[in-house]
Amino acid sequence: MIRSIQKRFIVTAMAAITVLLIVLLGGINIVNYVMTQRQTGYILDTLVDSRGAYDPPGAPVFQDDRANKLRPAAPRPDDMLGARYFIVFFDADGEVRFTDSKHIYAVSEDEAAEIAQKAYVKASNAGRYEQFEYAFQQTPDGGSLAVFLDASVQQASRLNVLLASCGGGAFCWLMMLLLVSLLSKRAIRPIAVNFEKQKQFVTNAGHEIKTPLAIILANTDAMELHTGENKWSRNIRAQTIRLTGLMQNLLALARLDEDNIVLPMTEFSFNLLLEEVMDPFYEAAQAKQIEPDLDMQRDITIKANRESIQQLVSILMDNAVKYTPPGGSIHVTLRETEQGICLRVKNTLDDAAELAPDRLFERFYRADAARTQKTGGYGIGLSAAKAIVDAHRGSISACLENGAAEIVFTVVL
Numbered sequence: 001m002i003r004s005i006q007k008r009f010i011v012t013a014m015a016a017i018t019v020l021l022i023v024l025l026g027g028i029n030i031v032n033y034v035m036t037q038r039q040t041g042y043i044l045d046t047l048v049d050s051r052g053a054y055d056p057p058g059a060p061v062f063q064d065d066r067a068n069k070l071r072p073a074a075p076r077p078d079d080m081l082g083a084r085y086f087i088v089f090f091d092a093d094g095e096v097r098f099t100d101s102k103h104i105y106a107v108s109e110d111e112a113a114e115i116a117q118k119a120y121v122k123a124s125n126a127g128r129y130e131q132f133e134y135a136f137q138q139t140p141d142g143g144s145l146a147v148f149l150d151a152s153v154q155q156a157s158r159l160n161v162l163l164a165s166c167g168g169g170a171f172c173w174l175m176m177l178l179l180v181s182l183l184s185k186r187a188i189r190p191i192a193v194n195f196e197k198q199k200q201f202v203t204n205a206g207h208e209i210k211t212p213l214a215i216i217l218a219n220t221d222a223m224e225l226h227t228g229e230n231k232w233s234r235n236i237r238a239q240t241i242r243l244t245g246l247m248q249n250l251l252a253l254a255r256l257d258e259d260n261i262v263l264p265m266t267e268f269s270f271n272l273l274l275e276e277v278m279d280p281f282y283e284a285a286q287a288k289q290i291e292p293d294l295d296m297q298r299d300i301t302i303k304a305n306r307e308s309i310q311q312l313v314s315i316l317m318d319n320a321v322k323y324t325p326p327g328g329s330i331h332v333t334l335r336e337t338e339q340g341i342c343l344r345v346k347n348t349l350d351d352a353a354e355l356a357p358d359r360l361f362e363r364f365y366r367a368d369a370a371r372t373q374k375t376g377g378y379g380i381g382l383s384a385a386k387a388i389v390d391a392h393r394g395s396i397s398a399c400l401e402n403g404a405a406e407i408v409f410t411v412v413l
Contacts (some may be wrong), residue, residue, distance in 0.1 A: 006188055048147050090142070273309060319409075320345050338392065361385070395411070
């Protein structure tokens with residue numbers, strides 16, 4: 001139990017740290033992307049507005065712009081520092097009239113013209129082609145000017161920031177995992193101490209109470225031999241047996257809650273054990289006009305702790321007989337599936353309006369306290385059943401069927 005709490009503490013803490021790192025690093029990369037993209041867009045817009053910062057020889061002359069002084073000022077040298085770009089002029093028919101690639105040595109004028117024509121076909125004023133960000137602007141003669149800016153530096157910068165942040169985040173995550181693992185024992189120490197005291201109290205109290213209960217039951221038997229059975233002796237016997245069962249389940253839970261418990265495992269026939277455990281319950285079921293139905297696949301063997309599995313089946317059968325109304329039905333099936341050995345116990349219910357199947361395995365949970373008292377339950381049997389299944393690394397679940405008229409307990413081992 002303590003190890004389970006420690007693992008949950010570590011998982012919860014690391015989940016919170018993981019979310020925090022994802023948000024933090026994701027925010028850093030998003031901000032970096034927006035800033036570099038904005039910088040690239042600013043440089044590209046500036047180049048487009050300034051017609052590539054000058055009028056190259058042979059390029060169209062914007063006489064109307066100069067006459068009206070509408071031509072934007074050339075970009076500042078600091079803004080264009082390191083910018084790698086080329087420009088291409090198209091005529092009104094979409095044919096390349098002029099290219100200038102002297103600002104980028106990796107692209108020839110022929111390559112620049114080819115890239116520009118591929119971008120021109122897309123009929124888009126701006127976009128991206130491979131590592132180039134481009135933008136088009138109409139010219140006074142009906143043609144267009146295209147500026148292609150090499151954004152590989154910005155892309156490499158974004159990738160470097162991403163890799164650095166992921167590497168740093170992974171390193172921080174591992175360091176936090178180590179730190180949380182080392183501090184988890186100290187963090188849950190108060191819980192561990194209280195749990196150990198509680199478990200020790202239950203164990204000691206259980207052993208101390210067993211002797212008085214045995215004496216009370218023996219004295220009740222002796223009293224009935226002398227005076228005969230009466231309603232008071234029957235009540236004493238019933239409540240003594242009830243308390244004895246409660247203490248047995250509490251002791252079983254305390255034993256199964258130990259972290260280092262190792263149950264002795266043996267291989268045995270599940271069929272024979274199921275028939276053996278169900279046999280005593282037939283009489284109690286028939287007293288309520290119930291005929292339990294057993295449907296099982298033959299020759300099923302299991303490697304488990306026989307005593308624990310016997311107690312598990314007894315708990316499920318006892319629960320079915322107690323809470324099945326007179327004239328109801330109980331169906332028990334045993335199958336070997338791909339997931340493992342599957343045991344299903346299904347019984348009818350007279351009233352499941354307040355029943356919460358997902359809470360049935362909580363200790364001392366009662367859907368109806370008055371009804372539970374009548375049937376002799378004490379709200380701990382199914383908790384013990386779950387502890388047994390968990391000790392065997394299996395699963396147990398409960399669900400309502402047939403419009404909440406039936407409840408099914410499914411155990412997979």
